[in-house]
Amino acid sequence: MLLQKKPDLTFADVTPKAVYTNRRKFLRDIGIAGAAAALAGERILSIASPNLTAYATSKLNFVKGPYNTDEKVSSIGDVTHYNNFYEFGTEKGDPAKNSQKFRTSPWTVSVEGEVKAPRKFSLDELLKVAPLEERIYRHRCVERWSIVVPWIGYSLSAILKQFEPTPKAKYIAFQSFYDRDQMPESKYTGLEYPYVEGLRMDEAMHPLTLLCVGMYGETLPNQDGAPVRIVVPWKYGYKSIKSIVKIKFQEHEPVTTWNQIASNEYGFYSNVNPNVDHPRWSQATEHRLGEFFTRKTLLFNGYGDLVSSMYNGMDLKKYH
Amino acid sequence: MRKILTSKWTKVFVFLICAIPFAQLCIKLFRSDLGPNPVETLQHTTGDWTLNFLVFTLAITPLRKILKVPELIRFRRMLGLFAFFYVTLHFLTYLGPDQGFNLSGMWDDIAKRKFVTVGFTALVLMIPLAATSTAGMIRRLGGKRWQALHRLIYVSAILGVIHYYWLVKSDVRKPLFYAFWVAILLLWRVWDAYFRGKGSAPAPARPGISVAN
Numbered sequence: 001m002l003l004q005k006k007p008d009l010t011f012a013d014v015t016p017k018a019v020y021t022n023r024r025k026f027l028r029d030i031g032i033a034g035a036a037a038a039l040a041g042e043r044i045l046s047i048a049s050p051n052l053t054a055y056a057t058s059k060l061n062f063v064k065g066p067y068n069t070d071e072k073v074s075s076i077g078d079v080t081h082y083n084n085f086y087e088f089g090t091e092k093g094d095p096a097k098n099s100q101k102f103r104t105s106p107w108t109v110s111v112e113g114e115v116k117a118p119r120k121f122s123l124d125e126l127l128k129v130a131p132l133e134e135r136i137y138r139h140r141c142v143e144r145w146s147i148v149v150p151w152i153g154y155s156l157s158a159i160l161k162q163f164e165p166t167p168k169a170k171y172i173a174f175q176s177f178y179d180r181d182q183m184p185e186s187k188y189t190g191l192e193y194p195y196v197e198g199l200r201m202d203e204a205m206h207p208l209t210l211l212c213v214g215m216y217g218e219t220l221p222n223q224d225g226a227p228v229r230i231v232v233p234w235k236y237g238y239k240s241i242k243s244i245v246k247i248k249f250q251e252h253e254p255v256t257t258w259n260q261i262a263s264n265e266y267g268f269y270s271n272v273n274p275n276v277d278h279p280r281w282s283q284a285t286e287h288r289l290g291e292f293f294t295r296k297t298l299l300f301n302g303y304g305d306l307v308s309s310m311y312n313g314m315d316l317k318k319y320h
Numbered sequence: 321m322r323k324i325l326t327s328k329w330t331k332v333f334v335f336l337i338c339a340i341p342f343a344q345l346c347i348k349l350f351r352s353d354l355g356p357n358p359v360e361t362l363q364h365t366t367g368d369w370t371l372n373f374l375v376f377t378l379a380i381t382p383l384r385k386i387l388k389v390p391e392l393i394r395f396r397r398m399l400g401l402f403a404f405f406y407v408t409l410h411f412l413t414y415l416g417p418d419q420g421f422n423l424s425g426m427w428d429d430i431a432k433r434k435f436v437t438v439g440f441t442a443l444v445l446m447i448p449l450a451a452t453s454t455a456g457m458i459r460r461l462g463g464k465r466w467q468a469l470h471r472l473i474y475v476s477a478i479l480g481v482i483h484y485y486w487l488v489k490s491d492v493r494k495p496l497f498y499a500f501w502v503a504i505l506l507l508w509r510v511w512d513a514y515f516r517g518k519g520s521a522p523a524p525a526r527p528g529i530s531v532a533n
Contacts, residue, residue, distance in 0.1 A: 075356075082356035090491035092357070143489075145357055190490030261490055280435055280486065285420075289356040293417055 057218035062152050065133025067208055067306070073136060074147040076216050078289040084141070085223055085242055087178065087193065089185035095223035098185055104227040104243070111159070113248035114169035121159075123227050127213060129162070130154035134217075135210055137233035139240070140272045140301045142265075146286045151231050152214035157205045165249050172204040173197070173254035174230055175246035191257055197241040198254030198268070199232065202310050208233055208303060234303040236270040267320035271311070272301035276320045325391035334395055338402045341369045342409070359417040366410035371484065371498050373403035374477045378505040385512070397453050400473065404450040407443050435486035442479035445472045474509075477502045 085095035088102075109126060112118040121129075132152050140146040160172070178194035180186065186193055203209065210231040213220060220226040225242025232239045238258050248254075258266035265279055274284045274297040285294040300307050311319075324330055345365060348354045354361040380396040383389070419426050430440045449470055452458070458466045481502050485495035 078356035086490075090489075092355075145360070188491060188493055190492065277432075280433055282425075282429065287357055287359055292358060294359075294420060 057214075057221055059218055060132055060152055060214045062132035062134050062214070062217075065135045067303075068134075068136040069138055069148060069302070071136075071138065071148050072290075073150055074289050079147055079149055079215070080221050080223055082145075082289060083223065084143075084237070085225070086189045086191050087176070087183040087186045087195065087243075088223065090189050094185060096221075098183075099222035102182055102222040102226070102243075104222065107227050107245075109228060109245055109247060111163060111247045111249075113173075113250045114166040115249050116164040116166065118163075123213075126159070126211070126228060129211075130158035132213065135231075137208075137210075137231060138298075138301050138303075139231075139233060139237055140286060140297065142236040142238060142270070142278060142283075144281060144283070144286050146288050146297075148288075149215055150217070151210055151212045152217070153210045153212035153231070155207045156209045156211045156230065157207060159211060159247075160205060163249070168251040169249035170201055171250050171253055172199050172201065173246075173248040173250055174199075174241045174244050175248070176241055177243045177245045191261065193257075194245075195241060195257045196254060197230070197239055197256050199239070200253075200310075203232070203307075206307060206310070208306055234272060234300040234307045236266075236272060238266065239270050269311075269316075269319050271307075271316065271320075272297060273299055273316055273320065275299070276317050321389075322391060325389065325394065331394065331398070335398060338373070338398065341365065341406070345409075359413060362413040363410060363418070366406050366413060367484070369406040370403055370410055371477075371480055373399055373406060374473065374480060375498065375501045375505065377403055377473065378477060378502065382505060382508045382512075401450060401453060404446050407446060411440075411443055435483055438479045438486070439483035442476040442483060445476045445479070449473060449476075474506055477506075 081096045082092045083095055084090075084092070085099065088095045088098040105123070107123045108120050109123075110118070110120045131154065133154055134150050134152050136148060136150045138146060139149050174197045176193075176195040178186070180193075183193075199209065210233075212225070212229050212231045213227060215221075215224060220229065225240075228244055229242040230240055230244060253268055256266075256268060259268055272283075277283055283297055286297045288295055298304075345354075345362065349358070349362075352358070377396060377399040380392050380399065384392045415421060415426055419429070430436050449472060452461060452466060452469060461469065481495060481498045484498060485492060488495060
């Protein structure tokens with residue numbers, strides 16, 4: 001990968017490191033045979049068990065950020081091998097399996113719409129907008145599973161503040177990268193692509209809302225939304241859009257992907273709320289990955305004291 | 321071929337094969353190897369095997385007639401009981417780890433959510449079938465009545481597929497796969513009854529010959 005020398009180290013230049021999850025457990029389980037396999041090379045490990053998909057990530061420099069939960073961080077194996085990224089398939093293990101050849105470099109994010117001076121950012125430019133922070137957030141999926149992830153990024157507001165919006169700008173829409181050739185599984189998933197999500201301006205400007213480029217100390221693995229995604233910890237996971245290429249200031253509420261499919265099940269706001277059921281299941285409890293029994297779901301996923309004032313007077317059932 | 325099919329050992333062999341998914345789950349549970357969301361893995365695996373065994377059970381009569389191998393009937397009861405076994409496990413993972421053995425919460429869920437309602441109905445309809453699966457019960461009910469009762473499996477299979485279809489978010493390929501097989505197997509019965517007349521009722525239920533051994 002590093003055939004040419006460049007004068008300056010950039011984001012793409014850090015030596016990629018193949019990380020295998022559950023390696024220790026795997027070795028223990030198969031004992032001597034495992035040790036032999038390890039000697040014979042990592043290649044064998046990845047062949048020996050389909051669960052041990054490698055992902056190439058690189059170290060990031062960051063400082064400790066605010067709002068960190070002290071709950072136990074989920075295992076990186078769970079976070080990278082149990083998630084939704086429908087462009088790569090609908091099974092929880094599909095993203096890890098099908099995203100390994102996803103090309104994330106070069107990458108450009110366009111900021112456009114109702115702003116005085118729209119512009120495009122390369123990934124390296126994006127990384128220099130603000131110091132990177134580690135934010136350990138709870139993450140709650142609408143399907144009732146949850147994780148705790150040490151994300152790395154900075155408040156989305158840092159980049160939004162660089163733009164002068166027109167008076168019309170009331171919402172921010174995000175768009176994911178989409179390429180059918182790189183994402184052949186997407187044809188069968190029943191969704192329209194590219195994937196679109198959106199936030200109200202005050203939600204997008206909220207310091208909790210993260211422009212995220214990494215997790216667990218390193219760049220994002222492809223399956224978790226490389227190279228850049230959004231994280232909105234008080235909303236259901238599908239609001240935290242992955243692999244974004246566009247950030248658009250706009251006047252009208254964005255037409256978002258899941259909302260378009262079933263608006264009664266996936267509202268525009270999608271704030272985590274144990275008191276508002278999904279039509280097909282209760283949202284009162286959740287399965288924290290790594291725990292056997294369910295735990296209670298918290299209003300606004302436990303971030304109520306930071307965000308609830310944005311929804312004062314709103315009927316949270318109607319605007320679910 | 322006939323000899324193999326009527327051998328006692330074949331039945332034992334089929335039984336062991338049918339128990340493999342259960343054994344696999346037990347081993348994985350014991351080694352905490354059920355993946356990041358073990359409860360979901362248990363639910364999905366037992367649900368899939370319930371539908372698989374419902375389809376296998378429904379396939380016996382058509383295969384028996386098309387291939388002209390009446391001996392296949394010997395395995396129908398076992399396959400049906402395995403469907404019931406897996407649906408019971410499916411229900412227990414829902415009631416236990418998922419609902420925390422909270423019965424009132426469970427009833428609430430069943431009443432409120434139609435995908436749970438149809439799933440639960442499918443399960444309840446399978447109880448009398450399992451209960452009357454013995455040779456003694458067939459004798460007591462009489463072949464005709466027993467057969468009529470056991471047509472409830474058609475309803476359970478259809479409801480099971482709807483249950484699955486209503487569960488998934490947007491990718492309906494797997495539920496449609498089951499819908500396809502259940503539809504084929506049920507339409508074959510309609511076709512069979514229509515063209516061959518009443519002379520070949522779908523399933524003999526005489527205890528001595530077909531189901532007792």
